[in-house]
Amino acid sequence: MDDLVIRSVSRLVVPFIQLYGLYVIFYGHLSPGGGFAGGAIVASSMILYGLSFNLEAGSRKLGHDVSSFMESGGAIWYLIIGLLGILFGSNFLANRYAGVSLGTPGQLFSGGIIFFLSLGIGVKVASTMITLFYSLSGGEDSSGSNN
Amino acid sequence: MEASPLVGVGILLLIAYVFFYLPRSQIRHILVIVILFMIGYALVVTVAEMPVFGSANTPAYNYVAKRYLEGTVAETGAINVISAIILDYRAFDTLGEATVLFVAIAAAIANLKAH
Structure with missing residues (x-):
């Protein structure tokens, strides 16, 4: 899609969409939102970039290796935080009973593991949506055709 | 509504009869319409x-x-109750959701890369 208006507007808008997505992820325990919604917003900014420029440029911005690393890393990050609860002498994914400091409610760094779990979910949802979009649209032919 | 289990079993028997034993005919179409009305x-x-x-x-x-x-702020430190439920009280359930996403993307990649 080679249109000057769409390219100019999306070049202006994409950073703000990404910033808003990160805000929704990081403030998930203080305001409406969370990992799922914020990850979807971040992924939609990358999808907008790929649609308004071309698909090859979009898939070069976030290659297959990076997105698969984010995909597995989000799940492993979630599991590691859950196993830390066992390591500190409580249940899997324990928050307060594992001795995590809860902080003052209303501050950014409060809520114990909720902040970190939300970050992992956000990374995972974003990489899932981006990978699914570029796979279904056929934008990364060069990376996976040799196996 | 004591009759509702009987009605449900009757609908299931009628569906099984129509779809497995009845040949393709006019009466079959009428019975299908009757079944749809009963389900509706x-x-x-x-x-x-x-x-x-x-x-x-x-x-x-x-x-x-x-x-x-009542207990979310004291027990989890988060002031968004929904986030506290899905990431603290029901965090194991959210791990299952993340696994669903992972399986979905793995299946999609495996099918698309095979071609």
């Missing part, structure tokens, strides 16, 4: 028996919701 009637009756939206007597408003609303 059951759905409408179910919806009519649901509690009114927003009423205080809903069965979902039991001690669990009260406990969440």
